[in-house]
Amino acid sequence: MSISGAGVEDAVEDEAVAPARGTRVRRRVGYVVGLFGLLTLLLLGAVVVLIAQGSIAIPIGDVLRVLTGQEVGSAVNRTIVLDARLPKVVAGLLAGAALAVGGAQMQTLFRNPLADPFVLGVSSGAILGAAIVILGTSGVGWLSGLGLVSQLGVTGAAVAGAAGVLLIALGIARRMGDPVVVLVVGVMLGYLAGAVVDMLVYYTDPDRLQALATFTRGSVRNVTWNELQVIAVSCAAVLVLSVFLAQPLNALLLGDRYAGSLGINVRRVHFLSLASVAVLSGITTAYCGAIGFVGLAAPHLARGLLRTSDHRLVLPASALIGAVIVLVAEYVAGGNGLTRTSLPLNSVTAFVGAPVILWVLLSGRARRQA
Amino acid sequence: MTTENPRPALQAVALAAGYRRRRRHPAVTVLRDVHLAARPGDLIALIGPNGAGKSTLLRTLVGAQPPLAGHVLLDGRDLATLSPRQRARRLAVTLTEPVDVGQMSVEAVVALGRIPYRSWVGRESGRDRAAVDRALVDAGVADLRDRPLTDLSDGERQRVMVARALAQEPAVLVLDEPTAFLDVARRIEFAAMLTRLAATTGAAIVLSTHDLGFALRRADQVWLVGGDGTVTAGAPEDLAYGDAVTRTFTGENMSFDDAAATIVVADDTRPGANVRVVADGRLRQWAEHAVRRAGWEPTADPCDHVLSIEHGAPCRWHVNGARGVGFESLVAHLRGRTATLPEDARTG
Structure with a gap:
């Protein structure tokens, strides 16, 4: 490649200029690689533990053997792992990663450290979209009762609802500037969408209030393999797209005009990023309900641990951290098998999210980014 | 290239x-x-x-x-x-x-x-x-x-x-x-x-x-x-x-x-009188600066008013028999706002 020739010259020049810099750079690379390694291990650990624990405990060895495709003695264990627990775990993992990457993009796009699909009402918009289609067309019930085609219709409506709220919130954010005002506006949009959903459900069939509750509080428990296909394909596609958005998003940190001067097509990046967030949060909400605070907290934790805002590192780290948060939350919420009932995921994720919001507000970051 | x-x-x-x-x-x-x-x-x-x-x-x-x-x-x-x-x-x-x-x-x-x-x-x-x-x-x-x-x-x-x-x-x-x-x-x-x-x-x-x-x-x-x-x-x-x-x-x-390469406000109240400045180097430049600020026009040619300045911090000045110390009193004098000499000028 054309780069290699220049690389040799530069390597020589580098050594002449700053011999100490090499050590520093190597230490930094070591730290980053180590951090990603640790996060990956945490995630794998969470996956295995969550599969092993539950109303019936399965030996870790059996879990690992099933996951790696080996034979296990007990066919029941195999069925529990593959059909009952794995879909839920994979769904949680994908939802966490999707929400975290969506949140990280929104924080840059809105120039607001408090932006997040849940806080700004995007999830509520998704529920509204889904509710309109479900209640307006069949009136049969929530997703579990639907075939693949109508499932896709509902999913599309959820994405559209998410995109609608995103557009309104972004329009206001660009005009107002003050992150705290935008936060309040987002919360209000969320309430508004939620109120419409309540009305719809109430006037359609009072019995469905229970179904609504699981939808708005977030749960990965009822996800099936069929549904997981939709989540996996779409989330994976958008997460791959975000790899290409990392560098343009870095340029956007400087502001739209600087990004434009660096050859970035700012409008296209806005569009692609908004579309990604709408798909990620819309789909997650359609299948797992509104899981709060993960999109807000994970990117801040990623930036804090990495000590940089560089999206090339922050986006993948957020994805890992988001996945770990949701899996741990699911474990605490009842996946441990210690209780018969289960908590809504939001009750657990709020323990991570609320302190992060307070910390961001009190440390003055919110104002400074205005 | x-x-x-x-x-x-x-x-x-x-x-x-x-x-x-x-x-x-x-x-x-x-x-x-x-x-x-x-x-x-x-x-x-x-x-x-x-x-x-x-x-x-x-x-x-x-x-x-x-x-x-x-x-x-x-x-x-x-x-x-x-x-x-x-x-x-x-x-x-x-x-x-x-x-x-x-x-x-x-x-x-x-x-x-x-x-x-x-x-x-x-x-x-x-x-x-x-x-x-x-x-x-x-x-x-x-x-x-x-x-x-x-x-x-x-x-x-x-x-x-x-x-x-x-x-x-x-x-x-x-x-x-x-x-x-x-x-x-x-x-x-x-x-x-x-x-x-x-x-x-x-x-x-x-x-x-x-x-x-x-x-x-x-x-x-x-x-x-x-x-x-x-x-x-x-x-x-x-x-x-x-x-x-x-x-x-x-x-x-x-x-x-032209000299200062900048825009100046033309001052209508200027007396416009010329004064010959006797000094050298940086002191001369700042003396002329003070003279202009007071609304007079510095010149090197012989004329009725003569300002001579001695080095020092602050400098000492003589003009038409009056004398004083420092540019502040000089500008005040040239603007005709003072009749008395500062304390230390009399003792020195």
Whole structure:
């Protein structure tokens, strides 16, 4: 490649200029690689533990053997792992990663450290979209009762609802500037969408209030393999797209005009990023309900641990951290098998999210980014 | 190479610049028939009164808005035919808006200048790293490379933004009022750096400024945006010696003072009397300064009033039999506001 020739010259020049810099750079690379390694291990650990624990405990060895495709003695264990627990775990993992990457993009796009699909009402918009289609067309019930085609219709409506709220919130954010005002506006949009959903459900069939509750509080428990296909394909596609958005998003940190001067097509990046967030949060909400605070907290934790805002590192780290948060939350919420009932995921994720919001507000970051 | 290649780095040909209030409304032409050429290595100051169209011209020259007529040529190629990425490899800007990048080191911010050269995934090559190193050194911020941008002073941030622009390895560097928020010392430092950069990098540097003195002292060329829709280009001396600067900036009761290279307010209350100043070196310059400030006219020819000044801190002065210590009392005396001598002048 054309780069290699220049690389040799530069390597020589580098050594002449700053011999100490090499050590520093190597230490930094070591730290980053180590951090990603640790996060990956945490995630794998969470996956295995969550599969092993539950109303019936399965030996870790059996879990690992099933996951790696080996034979296990007990066919029941195999069925529990593959059909009952794995879909839920994979769904949680994908939802966490999707929400975290969506949140990280929104924080840059809105120039607001408090932006997040849940806080700004995007999830509520998704529920509204889904509710309109479900209640307006069949009136049969929530997703579990639907075939693949109508499932896709509902999913599309959820994405559209998410995109609608995103557009309104972004329009206001660009005009107002003050992150705290935008936060309040987002919360209000969320309430508004939620109120419409309540009305719809109430006037359609009072019995469905229970179904609504699981939808708005977030749960990965009822996800099936069929549904997981939709989540996996779409989330994976958008997460791959975000790899290409990392560098343009870095340029956007400087502001739209600087990004434009660096050859970035700012409008296209806005569009692609908004579309990604709408798909990620819309789909997650359609299948797992509104899981709060993960999109807000994970990117801040990623930036804090990495000590940089560089999206090339922050986006993948957020994805890992988001996945770990949701899996741990699911474990605490009842996946441990210690209780018969289960908590809504939001009750657990709020323990991570609320302190992060307070910390961001009190440390003055919110104002400074205005 | 730059001296052998006379092709301008940035050129405006029969350019008309302006804006549209709304889509499909007729355009408002602010500047018409503009011809400009910035050679590689030139330091060019763009000056003009507020509202004359400086920003409009700057925005048109960097391609942020399309020309209403004519062309902007960048390295000989029409700006309108270049892709944003191609443009970003030839033209870099610094803006007046403040930058908040969150948690980023100086080096990471400067490395953003390499985006036009990197693949879509953003992998850095050795060439990218070398360009960043060079930019950090050229802008004098190599020592700050690991500091977070948020920790820096205004002057340091401004230099970092210049380094970021230099990392683009541009043929043309456009700075929008880069010295607006800097104190006097930082401003002079910054100006010296730009002069050096123009010479070492071979880039044409165009900056807009309200600092007329800076423009006349430092620039190779001044682009003067008059309030009448014209842009006059020329050496600072040509514009100052001709009436372009006077015509553009002086209003009622104002004139362009050649000696001070700045605009002065004509003072109607001036006594206008001449005074012969007897002193030498720096003392003479400041004595004349004080005399002018008092509304008199210093001269070297024999005349009725003679001011002689002795070195010292503060200095001692004699004028027409009166004497005193320090310039404050001198100016007060010349303005006729004092009859008595200060305490220490009588005792000494």
